[in-house]
Amino acid sequence: MKKEHGFSLVEVTIAMGVAVVSLTSLLGLLPIGITNNQSSISQTSAASLGRVILADLQSTPVTKPASEQKSPLMSIPVPYTGSPRHTVFFSDDGTPVGAVDSDATLSAAPGLSPYFRATLFFSTADDSSQKDATKVRILITWPASADKAASALPSHYAGSYELVSAFNRN
16 A cells, blocks of 8 residues: 655645735735834934034134134034024935025935934023033934925924034133
């Protein structure tokens, strides 16, 4: 008597059912993983951009008159007097797009469209004779197209990163 080896139709059906359920759950997790990866990349880029902005502000020379106190890399005014809030738009690679305090506009050149919006809030001593540190709060939001007006506070963003620091300009 010769014994035949093989699977029955029931066993094949059960195995295929298990495989379909497993693959369906794995495919369901794929969009979540992609979304989390994109969010992580944006957060990391925003953190790096915040450090670059802060380093640029810290390297601003103290010059007189106060209207000429602008950061060397991004030309952000560092007010001892003047406007306590400034807005700068950046592309996804950290390149400034447009002038400081100008509204976001879509660029015809790919890669130069704004992706990040950096809103800087400064506070210094009211009395110019005091030698206090310049305090800055940097709020980076994305996408920049959610809040295009530089004069308005950001409120429709999908992600944000905030950095608070103080630096001595005496």
